[in-house]
Amino acid sequence: MSRTPSDDRLAGVLAFLRAAEALKVRHRSGRTSDGAPESIAAHSWRLALAAIVLGDALGEHDRLRLLELCVLHDLGEAISGDVPAIHQRPDDGRAARERADLETLGAPLPAEIRARLLALHDEYEAGATREAVLAKALDKIETILQHLQGDNGPDFDHGFNLGYARARTDADPVTARLRAMLDKETRAHVRAADPAGRGASSPAAPPR
Template sequence: MTADRILGALDFLREAEKLKCTLRSGFTSDGRPESTAEHTWRLCLMALVFADEFEGIDHLRFIKLCIVHDLGEALSGDIPAVMQTEGSGKSAQERADLEVLTRALHPEKRAEILTLWEEYEAAQTPEAVLAKGLDKLETILQHNQGKNPADFDYAFNLGYGQRQTSAHPLLAQIRTILDEETRARADQARR
């Protein structure tokens, strides 16, 4: 690897560090706001843990999709799911931010990351469908595990990501368990 490629990669990694500071609407189990980097880490861990149950997929590509799926949020931040609307421009903004974020990378690596992100967004490959489903499940898992404010809207989770989480039998099984947990958390919050 040339010195220029190393320097470009380091510049990119420095910019990507912003994901550690990009906060989401979820909370950790100790009540601290969760970062996008933390969400991405656990999504990748979920992909690793459940990968053997997904036959006929490219496991490395699956993990790569999970790694890059929210990378564009490093610049403009996260828009909580409850605030997302059809045609909000979220996807276009993330794509534009990803182009800026990856500008220091070697063109081949930049193209790979952009292509992976586009594959995730389109959700037309088996790997992307599974990554999207696990992404929704990780969010619900965190909402159920987090120390949330008293007015947290657990009911939102019961409808969140239904299409993505029904795309594979294992995703649906996990969803059933998490929905039960969501209902229990909602009941507990009402007391």
């Protein structure tokens, strides 16, 4: 945006931000520690926070770009909402739908800003850059952490998380170590729910 943006440009930004507010009230399948539904915006916020506090530990990367990817990665869900990991399939069309929703959401923005948001979305989906790899890994870490913290009820399938998107979290040594720590806690949840070890874990989710 130029230093002296026109009123039309500013109005477009405000219209976009108004539409993006929907991310605050769109919910994910998990719960927070007080049992309330977790919003998509809350997930994106803590994902970005993880990127900030892990900055040095993650080694060489563009910190601003990683933050942008973390904040924007689920923005298209403001329109169509979240699909729980346990229901995701490689051929379910989610990526194309979310990109189309992001195009709709970004329609009021100046063209160059809209293009940048779409480029960041495509970078994240492709997972081809160091920052996109880290964003995807941290996304899964944050999800598993929330499942462990959330008041999800006695029938919540923690065993599912043991196979969830492991290729994503193993892509970086630091996120792999974080995953190992969370897996240990997850196994404790599984044992507590099924002391006799009779339960079977759900199949792993696709590594989105």
